[in-house]
Amino acid sequence: MTLITDDYLAQQKALHATGQYGIVGFHWAETVRQLSQSGRKSILDYGCGQQTLKKALGPAYNVACYDPAIEGLDAPPQPADVVVCTDVLEHIEPECLDAVLADLARLTREIALLVVHTGPAGKVLADGRNAHLIQQGSRWWTTKLVEYFEPLKSEWYNGKEFLFICRPIKS
Numbered sequence: 001m002t003l004i005t006d007d008y009l010a011q012q013k014a015l016h017a018t019g020q021y022g023i024v025g026f027h028w029a030e031t032v033r034q035l036s037q038s039g040r041k042s043i044l045d046y047g048c049g050q051q052t053l054k055k056a057l058g059p060a061y062n063v064a065c066y067d068p069a070i071e072g073l074d075a076p077p078q079p080a081d082v083v084v085c086t087d088v089l090e091h092i093e094p095e096c097l098d099a100v101l102a103d104l105a106r107l108t109r110e111i112a113l114l115v116v117h118t119g120p121a122g123k124v125l126a127d128g129r130n131a132h133l134i135q136q137g138s139r140w141w142t143t144k145l146v147e148y149f150e151p152l153k154s155e156w157y158n159g160k161e162f163l164f165i166c167r168p169i170k171s
Contacts, residue, residue, distance in 0.1 A: 001099030004068050008093055011125050012069035021123065021131075022049015022067065026056035028086050028113065035111055035165070036061065041081035044107060047088030048073060083108040086115040087161075089141075090132040097134065097144070105148040105168035112149060114164040115157065116141050138162045 004012070015021040025045060032053065036043050039061040045053050048065035051073075057063055066077040085104055092100050104112060118138065121131035141162050142154060149166035157163045 001102065002096055003099050003103060004096060005093060009069060011127065012091075014126060015123065015131070016049065016067070016069045019050065022047070022070075022087075023052055024087050025049060025051070025053030025084070028084065028115065029053060029056035031113060032057060032082065032084055033061075035113060036082045041110065043082045043084060044077050044080035046077065046083055046085040046104060046107065047091075049087075053084060053086070077107060079107045079109050081110045083112040085112065087117055089114060089116045090118070090121075090134050092134065094134055098147075101145070101148045105170075108149075108168040110167065111152070112164075112166050112168065114145065114149075114166065116162045116164070117160060118162055119160050 025048060032043060043061060043063045045051070045063055045065050048054065048067045051065050054063040054065055064077055064080060065073050067073045083104060089100070117132060119132070119135055123131040125131055138154070138156065141164070142151070145151070145164055145166065149168055151164060151166050153165040155163050
């Protein structure tokens, strides 16, 4: 199963190279502090972008960072107690979404924080598409996410983002 196609990876690399893409992870630092029991659990930031979550949490937290579009962060990640994936899933190519969700579930030992923006992005890809390739509401996302995760909490955040705290469904 493909997580990202070569063409789309190249477009993502170009956006990340600007330094103005993948910069909102820090918004979720307090939630991650709670989920990780103040750093006692390992954390994986999946689709970490510019690593703003890791920077916000500081050196007391064991945060592994993965982003296939950033050299040095593109090695396949190891499982972690807490997996964080914020402002990433809406950027996934629709044909790769199931593979990415399965990968997230495989990597999550205990709990995941998934946050999805449901509307259009302010950025456009080099090919003219909106950077948010999947623009769907919370019902659609819930239906998709429960194929891989058991929901513990879901709510709207800022009226445009859908927060989903969950456990992986292990087969």
